[in-house]
Amino acid sequence: MDLFTVAAAITALSAVVIYFLLSQLTTQSSSWPKTKQPLAYIRKVMPKKRKFQMLHNSLDDFKPVGEAATVHDVAQLFARRGNEFSVYSIDWEQEVVVLIRPVDGVDLKAHPFFREAQRRKAAEVLCIPLERLQDVASAVADEVAHVQEIFIFMTGRCGSTLVTQFVEATSVAQAVSEPDVFSVISMALYRFKRSSQHGQTPSRHDCSTVLSNEESTIALLRNVVTLMNYSLVTSDPRHRDVIFYKFRHDVILLVDLMARAFPSAKTVFMYRNGMEVSDSFKRAFFQQSYVLYRAYRLAVSLGLGMLLSPPPDFRCFGDDPKFCTVRAYGSGPFYLATCWIGVMQCAADLQKKQPGYFFHAVIYYSALVNDKEKTFRLLMKKLGLRWSPEDPEEDTDKIEKALVTDSQAGTIASLKGRRPGEKWALDVSSRWIGQWEREIFEDVCRHGGNEITGPGFLLPDTIV
Incomplete structure (x- = not known):
């Protein structure tokens, strides 16, 4: 190896190290409480500017603005305004489910990844204590009892984002691409099990006692989906009640509990070489x-x-x-x-x-x-x-667009770095x-x- 090649390799290696360190850099300090919150609250937020979001969604994605407003009857609030909020994450230290309200006029499903749109467009957070979640879900459960869930599990890089965008273009169903809360639960449960196997006590930062019991974990999953279903159906102009949830690859670790929580749901698996x-x-x-x-x-x-x-x-x-x-x-x-x-x-x-x-x-x-x-x-x-x-209720322009555009254009997941709306073409490079x-x-x-x-x-x- 000649001197030029060695120098080029060292330079490139340094660039890789910097790239990885920057991409995994997280905020060292937090303005959010780190203790259990007994009451629900709403707080205005400002999203932090991050080019690369390597970690799962959390409250630390936002800067709190102003003072928090306590919500004494959160079930009533959600029954009245649930269409404004979507489940974002879970804060295990505060023991709350985090929902976000986006800035006015934003369609979160227009972005290839729901989790990313939520993070970038959040204007306000609603934090509901885990122990109050059942009350909130029960307040709206009857209105979404008819919803048909369809769960997509996958390996990644297999066309699943394309499927969700196609489904969203139809009149018969709507789709959510990678809501992150399920991965947050999956990874917390994974850490809890690993700690238990090694005889360690999981930290509150990693998970809640709700995950130590299968029945309470199943109840958590049901309640999260109930809140998601309610906000999706009530905010959808066509009130479509068939909902495709496309999960990230790690959620398959939750699959046994998901099957028990949603025995009437239908399942899809997508994969690739x-x-x-x-x-x-x-x-x-x-x-x-x-x-x-x-x-x-x-x-x-x-x-x-x-x-x-x-x-x-x-x-x-x-x-x-x-x-x-x-x-x-x-x-x-x-x-x-x-x-x-x-x-x-x-x-x-x-x-x-x-x-x-x-x-x-x-x-x-x-x-x-x-x-x-x-x-x-x-x-x-x-x-x-x-x-x-060919059905007259279908928007043929939307369907055609979903068929020909790059489903991940405008994100770092797009191989060609295409802008939103650009056409997809098979990658034939070496x-x-x-x-x-x-x-x-x-x-x-x-x-x-x-x-x-x-x-x-x-x-x-x-x-x-």
Whole structure:
């Protein structure tokens, strides 16, 4: 290796380190209370400017403005104004569910990711103590008892955002893309279980005692969805009562509890070849800079992979001791592989344990690439939803736009960095995946000790 190459590698490596440190930088101090709050309250907020949101949504995403206003009858408030607020997160220290009211006139579902739109457009927060949540949910439960929930679980980078935007364009259903509160609950429960396994007492910062009991966790999930359903149905101009919830990949860890909480819900699983998922995540994260990615690979080879590892929701599957001797253990490529395999194994197990419930539809990425409209028609049919683009109630312009635009344009998740509304095109550039990446993936598969033998594994009854 000549001197120029070494200098370029060191420069690029430094850039990678700075990039990761900045992207994972969080606020060191907080203006929010750190003790249990006995009463609900409303407070105006100002969103903090963050280009990269690596962590889950929390109150620390906002600067409080003015004084908090105590709400003595929060159930009555929500029954009257629930359409203004959407569930955002849970603050385990205050033991409150956090809801946000966006600035006037904003459509939160216009953004590819609901969680991101909530964070950027919040004008006010409503914090409801966990112990009062049941009262609030009960006050509006009858009005949304008829709602049909459809839950989308997925591996990531598989076309799920496109599906939610297509659904949102129809007259028969609405969709929410990645509401973060379910990941907040999933990761808190994961930390609680890990602490219990190691004989440790979880800190209040990590979770609440509500998660120590399955029945109370199920009640929490039901109440959160009830509040979400109410705000979505009452704020929707067409009051559509079929709601698709597309979750982030880690929520599959909650799936058994979700099934008990919502036995009448329908389920969908979406996935893609594991190597393609890994490649797509890397391209999005490094914003198509192969130089940065090569520098990161150098960092991994120098033993710095654990320093620059992904956020917690990507690490949860790779923390299993069975993977501790895998090549490049603790690095980003390692966690991407273990995350994909972990989600896939969960999906395979669910199909076997509850074949009538998991899954009503299973979609592979290639089906969407080959024929979006045909795949959408088949998905809706499998879910028992009557839909046709020729129906006079359908807005053909909206549907056509959903079919041709880049569903993630305008976000860092878009591979091409397209502006909102730009058309989607299949990425035909050369892959970043080489022998090094394949060996890591194969090693993870070998250590997995399950049926997921490789990145091309297909689940039964998959629409391909």
